[in-house]
Amino acid sequence: MRSKRGQATLFIIIAIAVIAIVILAIIFIPKLTNQNISAVDSLIPDAYVSSCVKDVLEPFVEKISNQSGYLEQSNCIFYQGVCRRYLCYTSQYYAACVNQEPMLKEKIESVIKGELQRTNTVTRCVHGFVENARNKGYDINSCDASNFSVELIQGKISIPIDCKITMVKGEEKKTFEKVNSALDWPLYDFVMLSQEIIDEELNKKDFDPLSYMLGHYWVDIEKFRTSDDTKIFTLKERENPSHVFVFAVRGGVIPPGIM
Numbered sequence: 670m671r672s673k674r675g676q677a678t679l680f681i682i683i684a685i686a687v688i689a690i691v692i693l694a695i696i697f698i699p700k701l702t703n704q705n706i707s708a709v710d711s712l713i714p715d716a717y718v719s720s721c722v723k724d725v726l727e728p729f730v731e732k733i734s735n736q737s738g739y740l741e742q743s744n745c746i747f748y749q750g751v752c753r754r755y756l757c758y759t760s761q762y763y764a765a766c767v768n769q770e771p772m773l774k775e776k777i778e779s780v781i782k783g784e785l786q787r788t789n790t791v792t793r794c795v796h797g798f799v800e801n802a803r804n805k806g807y808d809i810n811s812c813d814a815s816n817f818s819v820e821l822i823q824g825k826i827s828i829p830i831d832c833k834i835t836m837v838k839g840e841e842k843k844t845f846e847k848v849n850s851a852l853d854w855p856l857y858d859f860v861m862l863s864q865e866i867i868d869e870e871l872n873k874k875d876f877d878p879l880s881y882m883l884g885h886y887w888v889d890i891e892k893f894r895t896s897d898d899t900k901i902f903t904l905k906e907r908e909n910p911s912h913v914f915v916f917a918v919r920g921g922v923i924p925p926g927i928m
Contacts, residue, residue, distance in 0.1 A: 712801075712802060712805065712807070712836070712843075714795070714798050714834055714845050714848045715845075715848060715849050715850065715851075717794070717797070717798040717801065718791075718794045718795055718798055718830070718848050718850040719850045719851055719852065721790075721793070721794035721797055721798075722785070722790055722791065722794050722828060722850050722852065723852055725784075725785070725788055725790045726781070726784075726785070726790070726826065726828075726852050727852060727854070729781070729784050730781070730826065730852070730854055730856060731911070731913075733777070733780060733781075734856065734859070734912075734913060734914045734915070735751050735753075735913065735914075735915050736751065736752050736753065736754055736915075737753060737754030737755075737756055737863075737914070737915060737916035737917070738754070738770075738773060738776060738777040738780065738860070738914075738916075739754045739776075739780070740780060744758065744769065745917065746895065746899050746901070746917050748893070748895070748901050748915075748917070751915070753901055753915050753916060753917045754769075754916060754917065755769055755899075755916075755917045755918065755919060756768070756769055756770055756773065756863060756867055756916045756917065756918065757769060757867045757870050757871065757918045757919070757920060758917075758918070758919050758920070759919065759920050759922075760919075761922075762922050762923065762924045763921065763922070763923065764920065764921070765870070765871050765872070765873050765920050765921060766867075766870055766871065766918055766919055766920025766921070767920075768867055768871065773860050773863065773864065774821055774857070774860050774861075777821065777856065777860065778818075778819045778820065778821055779819075781819045781826065782817075782818070782819040785817075785819070785828070791814050791815075791817050791828065791830060791850070792814045792815055794814075794850075795812065795814035795830065795832055795848060796811065796814070798834075799811045799834075802836055805838075806838050807836045807837065807838045808836070808837045808838065809834065809835065809836045809837070810833075810834065810835050812832040812833055812834055813832065814830055814832045814848070816830070816831040816832070817829065817830040817831065817832075817850075821856050821857035821860065822857055823855075823857055823858060824853065824854075824855050824857070824858065825851045825852065825853055825854065825857070826851065826852045826854050826856055826857075827849070827850075827851045828849075828850040828851060828852075829847060829848075829849050829850075830847060830848040830849075830850060831847055832847060832848050833845065833846055833847065834848065854912060855887075855906050855912055856914070858887070858888070858906075859904050859912075859914035860914075862888065862890075862904055863902070863904070863914065863916055865881075866902060866918070867918065870900075870918050870920055870921070871920070873920070873921045875921075876892070876900075876902075878890035878891070878892050878902075886907065887906065887907055887908065888904055888905065888906060888907065889904075889905040889906075889907050889910075890902065890903070890904055890905075891903040891905070897919070897922075898919060898922040898923075899917050899918070899919045900917065900918045900919070901915065901916075901917050902915065902916055902917075902918065903915045
């Protein structure tokens with residue numbers, strides 16, 4: 670009997686502890702979440718919109734960067750289960766590869782802008798900022814956020830939005846001539862490096878990753894040669910290894926049996 674009473678008491682204590690944990694979670698988790706949001710959910714449009722856009726833009730950039738900056742799966746070689754686009758290619762033996770996208774930077778900017786327009790991300794994020802400011806007691810104009818551009822710059826993807834915002838609360842007045850949203854991602858740096866690699870391949874030179882990395886510590890370069898002499902280049906930012914850009918090159922191929 671004592672054993673059964675002891676077990677019953679133990680179960681009651683455990684049940685009370687579980688209920689207490691649930692109640693504390695209900696009370697404190699929303700507060701912690703609000704603290705995390707408030708750090709970003711500021712009254713500075715650049716910070717708010719950048720954080721909002723990041724949720725859509727970052728996974729999209731990761732996806733296209735693994736496909737050499739493209740969405741469509743064509744003119745590519747599948748490596749590790751992913752379509753790696755040829756940025757320089759020829760099917761001829763001995764011939765130098767042909768640059769498949771000499772305007773790669775502009776191409777990627779267009780792809781990113783198209784995705785932001787398709788998902789209505791920029792307009793939604795700007796409207797979110799406006800509503801947030803109004804909830805905090807500001808009289809604020811709602812501007813047209815559809816006029817924006819995408820620019821790859823060193824270390825960032827910049828999204829300037831031609832959207833003037835004026836906020837008024839009592840005697841306080843803030844005016845922002847435009848919203849400058851940005852994502853920290855070295856896509857520009859990867860594109861410029863890929864062009865350097867392609868320039869060497871165009872001149873029938875075999876790009877040497879080790880020599881380049883000795884003078885450019887920011888990037889780690891892996892080169893993998895497939896059975897058909899395609900070279901897969903993987904560019905990875907050392908400071909943030911999740912930032913990766915992969916592309917393929919095929920040129921200067923020697924027929925089998927010659928060597």
